Amino acid sequence: MRRRKAVAVAFVTATLLTGIVVIQAIRGKAATSERAARAPIADAFAGLPRPPRPAFTVGRPALLDRRESRARFAPVLRRVDARTEPNAEAPPVATVTERTEEGTTNILLVLSEARRQGAAWVHVRLPVLPNNRTGWVPRSALGGYRFVDTHLTVDLNRFTVTLLRDGRPVFRASVGIGRSAWPTPKGDFYIRNRLSGFGDPFYGPIAFGTSARSAVLTDWPGGGFVGIHGTNEPELIPGRISHGCIRLRNDDIVRLARLMPVGTPLTIR
Amino acid sequence: MTPREEISEPTIDELASTLAEIDADGALQETAEAAFGGTRAAFLQRSLAAAAAAAGGLFAANSADAADVATTKNDIAMLRFDLVLEYLQAGFYTEAERLGALTPKTLGWARVVGAHERAHVVALKRLLGRKTVPSPTFNYGSVTTREQAFIRTAVGFEDLTAALLKWQAPRLDSRSVVAAAITLHSVETRHAAWIRHLIGLQPAARAFDKPASQARMARLIASTNFVSAQPQLAGRSRPRLTG
Numbered sequence: 001m002r003r004r005k006a007v008a009v010a011f012v013t014a015t016l017l018t019g020i021v022v023i024q025a026i027r028g029k030a031a032t033s034e035r036a037a038r039a040p041i042a043d044a045f046a047g048l049p050r051p052p053r054p055a056f057t058v059g060r061p062a063l064l065d066r067r068e069s070r071a072r073f074a075p076v077l078r079r080v081d082a083r084t085e086p087n088a089e090a091p092p093v094a095t096v097t098e099r100t101e102e103g104t105t106n107i108l109l110v111l112s113e114a115r116r117q118g119a120a121w122v123h124v125r126l127p128v129l130p131n132n133r134t135g136w137v138p139r140s141a142l143g144g145y146r147f148v149d150t151h152l153t154v155d156l157n158r159f160t161v162t163l164l165r166d167g168r169p170v171f172r173a174s175v176g177i178g179r180s181a182w183p184t185p186k187g188d189f190y191i192r193n194r195l196s197g198f199g200d201p202f203y204g205p206i207a208f209g210t211s212a213r214s215a216v217l218t219d220w221p222g223g224g225f226v227g228i229h230g231t232n233e234p235e236l237i238p239g240r241i242s243h244g245c246i247r248l249r250n251d252d253i254v255r256l257a258r259l260m261p262v263g264t265p266l267t268i269r
Numbered sequence: 270m271t272p273r274e275e276i277s278e279p280t281i282d283e284l285a286s287t288l289a290e291i292d293a294d295g296a297l298q299e300t301a302e303a304a305f306g307g308t309r310a311a312f313l314q315r316s317l318a319a320a321a322a323a324a325g326g327l328f329a330a331n332s333a334d335a336a337d338v339a340t341t342k343n344d345i346a347m348l349r350f351d352l353v354l355e356y357l358q359a360g361f362y363t364e365a366e367r368l369g370a371l372t373p374k375t376l377g378w379a380r381v382v383g384a385h386e387r388a389h390v391v392a393l394k395r396l397l398g399r400k401t402v403p404s405p406t407f408n409y410g411s412v413t414t415r416e417q418a419f420i421r422t423a424v425g426f427e428d429l430t431a432a433l434l435k436w437q438a439p440r441l442d443s444r445s446v447v448a449a450a451i452t453l454h455s456v457e458t459r460h461a462a463w464i465r466h467l468i469g470l471q472p473a474a475r476a477f478d479k480p481a482s483q484a485r486m487a488r489l490i491a492s493t494n495f496v497s498a499q500p501q502l503a504g505r506s507r508p509r510l511t512g
Contacts, residue, residue: 052448053448056393056449057449057452058389058452058456059388059392061384061388062384064366064384072367075500101509102506103504103506104501104503105500107500113411113414115415120414139410143408143500144406144409145364145409147367193502193503193504194503195504195505195507195508196505197505198506198507207508207510217511220509222510225509225510225511229510242511242512243511245511263502
């Protein structure tokens with residue numbers, strides 16, 4: 001009995017050892033043949049030129065922020081009547097021209113769009129009296145839209161001006177505003193142009209034209225437009241010192257000019 | 270491609286001044302002549318379509334304009350062309366998204382594709398470095414607010430951009446620029462298939478796609494009248510403000 005057991009164990013062991021040896025032999029052969037098969041392929045790749053490194057790679061695309069707030073404006077391409085409704089038969093509100101009083105391109109702040117009888121119309125803020133007036137003009141009378149992420153606010157009670165970008169304040173300064181006889185108008189307006197190099201110290205180094213107009217100085221040359229500009233009397237700021245314009249110290253207007261594009265909406269309250 | 274409606278065309282003078290500004294050393298002449306034949310002077314007097322088409326020439330390179338990475342005049346010219354095309358498309362899709370007048374499905378497409386095109390602008394500007402070109406001014410009129418007009422224009426842009434890159438690839442000198450350009454090409458073909466699918470067109474209509482030349486693309490751009498004169502927003506006149 002003991003002898004049979006020993007024979008059985010010896011048989012199993014021998015079988016296992018034989019199997020291992022056979023498997024190893026097969027593996028070795030397979031590896032050898034795989035290496036042999038791979039060699040020509042490697043040789044072929046070795047003969048190919050190295051792939052060039054791309055001259056540029058495109059970075060991660062950035063989606064627009066859904067919360068972004070952008071005002072838009074457009075240049076006036078031709079003289080046109082603004083109307084009370086988006087309709088060519090509607091009563092005219094005012095006529096807008098291609099140029100401002102200073103010869104720059106006239107622009108209009110865009111509030112919304114509408115289509116009537118197949119034609120595109122644009123609701124715009126107008127640089128006319130009475131202030132805060134809006135009207136509709138054909139889309140074809142305007143050029144391409146431009147977008148701005150800034151908004152300028154003037155607080156007449158606190159004599160301050162604040163520039164917001166994406167809703168966050170990025171600039172603040174003291175201002176001089178209109179005297180009681182020539183008050184700075186309140187309402188919603190926009191920046192129409194930027195003037196510099198004109199050589200008149202009264203306005204400082206830079207002046208911004210706005211769509212706001214003095215309700216009092218209507219016979220002023222150019223129509224009594226209210227501006228935002230520097231001054232040669234900085235010691236008077238803050239205060240009620242002007243004919244309606246908003247005056248800043250010269251270093252402040254220079255700083256503001258670096259941050260504020262033309263077309264920026266303006267709120268005076 | 271749907272031409273923009275109701276927008277007056279830029280005058281030949283406006284185009285000529287733009288071309289003269291870009292083409293300071295006459296490189297445009299070469300492109301213009303290659304595309305249309307004739308002299309530069311004659312070219313500038315041609316029809317609006319021809320003149321605006323040659324705005325493609327504003328991407329033409331000159332010997333002093335060797336880009337930092339792409340070193341041949343030929344490659345720089347094509348990359349500049351691509352950059353302005355990317356400006357055009359990025360502006361188009363971005364404006365459509367901002368105005369928000371299209372259907373949600375189309376806006377969703379414009380949102381993603383617009384982000385891609387803006388990324389392409391960044392990549393091309395970085396590659397061209399000092400030799401980049403500024404964005405022209407665009408006027409898309411009401412096309413960015415009208416669903417059908419927007420879609421037709423988008424299909425045209427994407428199909429032809431893919432075709433243009435196919436035309437450029439074998440003409441580029443630098444293999445590294447080719448390697449980069451084909452990464453744009455496949456994305457543009459995906460855009461094309463995607464927008465086609467959205468409106469029920471065959472995403473892959475043919476077994477083989479044909480290339481489209483730069484001259485053809487320039488004519489397409491001209492046909493839209495999307496390139497417009499730059500507004501003058503600043504001046505040096507004495508202010509006529511109340512003070």
